[in-house]
Amino acid sequence: MYEVDELRDALDREYPKSTGRGGDWQDVLARTPARRPKMPRRLSPGIALAAAVAVVAAVVLLWPVGDGSTGILERARAVATDGPVVHLILGAEDAHMTEVDLNTGKRRQLQGRHEQWFDPERGFHDLYTVDGRVKQDILYPAGSTPETERQFREFAAAYRKALESGRASVSGKGTFNGDDVYWIRFHVRYPSFGIPEYDADHEVAVDAETFEPRFWRAIPTEKSLSAREATESEIELWETLPAGRGDFTAEAEGNALEEGWGGLSRLGPRSVEQAPAILSRPVLWLGPDFAGLRIAAIFELSAERGKGRSVAERTPAAELCYGPRLNDTSCEAPYPSAGKRYVQLTETDAPHRWFGWDQAIEPSEGTIILNGFERLHAQGFARKEGTYLVINASDEPLLVQAAKALERLP
Amino acid sequence: MEKAVSREALSSAAKESALRHSNRDVRDSRLAEIEAIYRLRYPAFLRVASAIAGKDELGEDAVQDGFAGAVRSRTRFRGGPLEPWLWTAVVNAARTVRRKPVTLRRGDDDEYSHTTSHAPAEASELRRAIANLPERQRLVLFLHYFADLDYRTIADVVGIRPGTVGATLTAARGALHRALTEEETCTR
Numbered sequence: 006m007y008e009v010d011e012l013r014d015a016l017d018r019e020y021p022k023s024t025g026r027g028g029d030w031q032d033v034l035a036r037t038p039a040r041r042p043k044m045p046r047r048l049s050p051g052i053a054l055a056a057a058v059a060v061v062a063a064v065v066l067l068w069p070v071g072d073g074s075t076g077i078l079e080r081a082r083a084v085a086t087d088g089p090v091v092h093l094i095l096g097a098e099d100a101h102m103t104e105v106d107l108n109t110g111k112r113r114q115l116q117g118r119h120e121q122w123f124d125p126e127r128g129f130h131d132l133y134t135v136d137g138r139v140k141q142d143i144l145y146p147a148g149s150t151p152e153t154e155r156q157f158r159e160f161a162a163a164y165r166k167a168l169e170s171g172r173a174s175v176s177g178k179g180t181f182n183g184d185d186v187y188w189i190r191f192h193v194r195y196p197s198f199g200i201p202e203y204d205a206d207h208e209v210a211v212d213a214e215t216f217e218p219r220f221w222r223a224i225p226t227e228k229s230l231s232a233r234e235a236t237e238s239e240i241e242l243w244e245t246l247p248a249g250r251g252d253f254t255a256e257a258e259g260n261a262l263e264e265g266w267g268g269l270s271r272l273g274p275r276s277v278e279q280a281p282a283i284l285s286r287p288v289l290w291l292g293p294d295f296a297g298l299r300i301a302a303i304f305e306l307s308a309e310r311g312k313g314r315s316v317a318e319r320t321p322a323a324e325l326c327y328g329p330r331l332n333d334t335s336c337e338a339p340y341p342s343a344g345k346r347y348v349q350l351t352e353t354d355a356p357h358r359w360f361g362w363d364q365a366i367e368p369s370e371g372t373i374i375l376n377g378f379e380r381l382h383a384q385g386f387a388r389k390e391g392t393y394l395v396i397n398a399s400d401e402p403l404l405v406q407a408a409k410a411l412e413r414l415p
Numbered sequence: 416m417e418k419a420v421s422r423e424a425l426s427s428a429a430k431e432s433a434l435r436h437s438n439r440d441v442r443d444s445r446l447a448e449i450e451a452i453y454r455l456r457y458p459a460f461l462r463v464a465s466a467i468a469g470k471d472e473l474g475e476d477a478v479q480d481g482f483a484g485a486v487r488s489r490t491r492f493r494g495g496p497l498e499p500w501l502w503t504a505v506v507n508a509a510r511t512v513r514r515k516p517v518t519l520r521r522g523d524d525d526e527y528s529h530t531t532s533h534a535p536a537e538a539s540e541l542r543r544a545i546a547n548l549p550e551r552q553r554l555v556l557f558l559h560y561f562a563d564l565d566y567r568t569i570a571d572v573v574g575i576r577p578g579t580v581g582a583t584l585t586a587a588r589g590a591l592h593r594a595l596t597e598e599e600t601c602t603r
Contacts, residue, residue: 012588016560019541020466026458028478030450038481097495114495183484183507 074175077187080216081209083170084291088245089126091161095119096239100135100365101377103383108371109407115374119238122251123161130253140365144255160221164209167191169412176208181220185213193223197264204228218243266312269359271335275323279303282412285354289392289411292326298348298407300325302336306351320357325350327407328399336397348407349397360395362386375401375409387411441574445489448497453482456498459562460505467509477512481505499571502564506554506572544594551575552587559584 076405085091100117115136122130126147167173168189176190188208195203203206203225210220222237280303281287306322326336328347336349356362361376366372366386373385373396381402387394389411398404453460457478464481465474481504545553551573558569559580566580575583 012591013539013560019539020462020561022462028453028461029454033453033479033482033486034481037486099495116495182503294542375500 028244042204056395077175077211077216078168078173078189081173081187081189081211081218082165084211084216084245085165085168085218085243086245088250089124089248090246090251090369091121091123091165092242092244092246092251093119093121093123093161093240094242096241097123098238099377100140102135103375103377104368105375105405106371107373107405121161122253123251124248124255125162126248127251127253130251130255132252132255135365138365138367139256140363142231142256143252144257144258160207160223163193163207164191164218164221167193167207179210179214181210184219186210186219187213187216248259253347267308267310267359270307270309272307275305277303280323280325283321284352284392287414288323288325288352289350289389289394289413291327291348291350291407291410292412293408295327295348296346296403298346301326301328301330304336308353308357320353322357322360323350323352325352347397347400348399348405349402350407350411351395351397353393354391356393362393362395373405376405381391445497446486449485449489449501452498452501452599458561460502462561463502464505464509464559466561467506467554468512473512474509477509478505480512481508484508496568496571499568502558502562502568502572506558530557540595541591547594548587548590552583552590555580555583556587 033200037278043339086388095118097116097118100115102115104113104115117133117135117140118339120134121130124147128147129145131145132139164173168191173189173191176188178185178187188206188210190206193203193205193207205223205225207221209218211217212219218240220239266388274297275283277293277300280290281307282295283303288303290300290339302325303326304326306324308316308318308320308322324336326349329345330336338345351360353360356366366374368386368388370388370390373387376384376386383398385396385399385404385407385408387396390413394408394411398402398407424590460478461471461474462482463474464477466603468474482501484506484507492582517579545556548556555569558564558572564572566577569580570577573580
């Protein structure tokens, strides 16, 4: 076996380091517009007509003999419909959660990933993980998915249907991650049967060699009422499977209604002396004063589930308000007034979904996970010595400062 | 009794707002980040790209093309560390300028197809041995030794699990050792 250092030395001799060279950033920028990917864009009618004529002429002149769009669509269809079951992995996406190390301040953005299985007979299974932890694992049995959800989720079904029905067309050739791709376009419209109409142009980039889908995007038209924003995703894996294969077991069934009732009871204010008894351990607090904010109130809450008149499950919670409080039963959040500084701690003995927790939120001790979806205030999830906290604050620095200052109420 | 649904509805509205957030500010701040990484790490990018492409001039072109591609598609970047994404762009560009017919597939645990050696006859034994490595081993070797990337980043760039990076490196070292030992034996 090559000794590690020996190999490094040999490589350094053979491939010398190019120190002292700084590159040419202006040249990078200069190359940017010239090689824009060939993606269809919306043009004004006049320009569109001229462009269409030019494109048709170019396609007629340049299209390889015997390998026209029919051949491309046929090969794409063969790949997409090779088996009844489709297994997809979509590219990593921002999970809108950031982990902050409270000691070092180091931040890490968490990544989400969808893995999906589609079978016309069994339905659609969507497994969404964040950092490898399951955030959502839902099976929508065949025929049960509402149209509004299908338009986003059942991409595989729409793509295959378009190829099989002959409604798809080749809209151009381009590159994706350095590889040649063909763009296949089809139109998706879900009519309005009691739901807002969805109308969008979908485009799939298929690898020019394997004809496997590599990238998908949906651009809603002006007619679309249920979705207005473009969505896109890299397709990391597309495979077709024989009947009966694939994973169609999930933690939950989509659109299933939960039995019984649930809600949050506010049991009223508690004094500092009463507060230690709310949870199984004394609550965590920031002292009587924190960052110029005085403790305004401590509330006892109870998250409850039940059926009929009986309560089946009760989860105690404590809410501590620093700064102004909304009224006699609530802190400032979740509807804060602009300009007010505040910190709110909501504590439980275990993570509870009514306070915003889910399985994918699993902060280590000494870290806080910031919720990137929250826009009205800063929100973070933390765990300290067996107590689970949701911290809301008027701004993020104050939130992180509070997470660092937590201590047990004596 | 206050319904917890109200909080979820609030979160949904915030989600929509966040999705609309991909505006010019975000693009421009990302452009500045890309430029900073380019300026800071250019020698490493150049060394890896040249090694993959086989020639320094091709390597220079690949770095420029890779970064130009990243600048163009920066709005598609979905967050997380930026550097692995830029390495992927440059590595793909280097592979393209070398005119490899093989498609690099992410998340595939099998070895990439063995590509034919492009090492010229006069190349050193080490270069020829490296050129004969499977493409994945070659990429991992270059990214580890020339760019000093950690296993997690290499895994992201090449599209394999972090645990596979160490094994791939070991396999590459073993293959090089065997190739160079055989060469030595043959020439004696």
